[in-house]
Amino acid sequence: MSPLRSEARSLDTAVSDDIADAMRTFRDVRVAHVGSILADGAPHVVPLWFVWLPDGVYLTSRKRSQLWRNITRDPRVSLVVRRGEAWTEQAGVLVRGRAELLGREHPEVKKALSAWFEKYRSELSGLGFAAYTEQVHEPVVFVVRPDHLASWIHARELPT
Numbered sequence: 732m733s734p735l736r737s738e739a740r741s742l743d744t745a746v747s748d749d750i751a752d753a754m755r756t757f758r759d760v761r762v763a764h765v766g767s768i769l770a771d772g773a774p775h776v777v778p779l780w781f782v783w784l785p786d787g788v789y790l791t792s793r794k795r796s797q798l799w800r801n802i803t804r805d806p807r808v809s810l811v812v813r814r815g816e817a818w819t820e821q822a823g824v825l826v827r828g829r830a831e832l833l834g835r836e837h838p839e840v841k842k843a844l845s846a847w848f849e850k851y852r853s854e855l856s857g858l859g860f861a862a863y864t865e866q867v868h869e870p871v872v873f874v875v876r877p878d879h880l881a882s883w884i885h886a887r888e889l890p891t
Contacts, residue, residue: 781810825879
């Protein structure tokens with residue numbers, strides 16, 4: 732795997748390569764921290780489950796949540812996905828883009844949810860799925876197609 736670049740740039744061929752590297756490196760991480768903008772301009776950050784597919788980062792949230800209200804009003808978001816605890820294990824990526832809410836019938840939703848359920852199968856098995864559906868009455872799916880990327884790496888080796 733080539734090392735991730737550490738500066739944010741507009742999406743072009745080089746950044747596309749960086750995005751492919753980041754997707755491979757971080758796709759198994761369980762949580763992305765998603766930053767959106769509150770109505771008063773203040774930042775709002777929440778941890779969400781996600782799947783990173785070749786055409787974007789797909790996330791789920793609750794309909795009418797603060798995040799949903801924020802991205803409905805202003806779709807600009809940042810995502811941070813990171814791994815490692817000790818300094819020599821840490822690596823991460825910051826992704827900036829626009830969140831696009833996808834309706835239930837949108838053609839990308841089935842593919843994204845299939846990957847999402849596969850990734851989080853262990854958390855959703857047994858009573859997990861019942862607990863999830865009890866707490867998340869109206870899930871929504873949105874996609875962020877990266878237009879800027881910044882990464883950092885202190886880890887000696889990363890999973891491929």
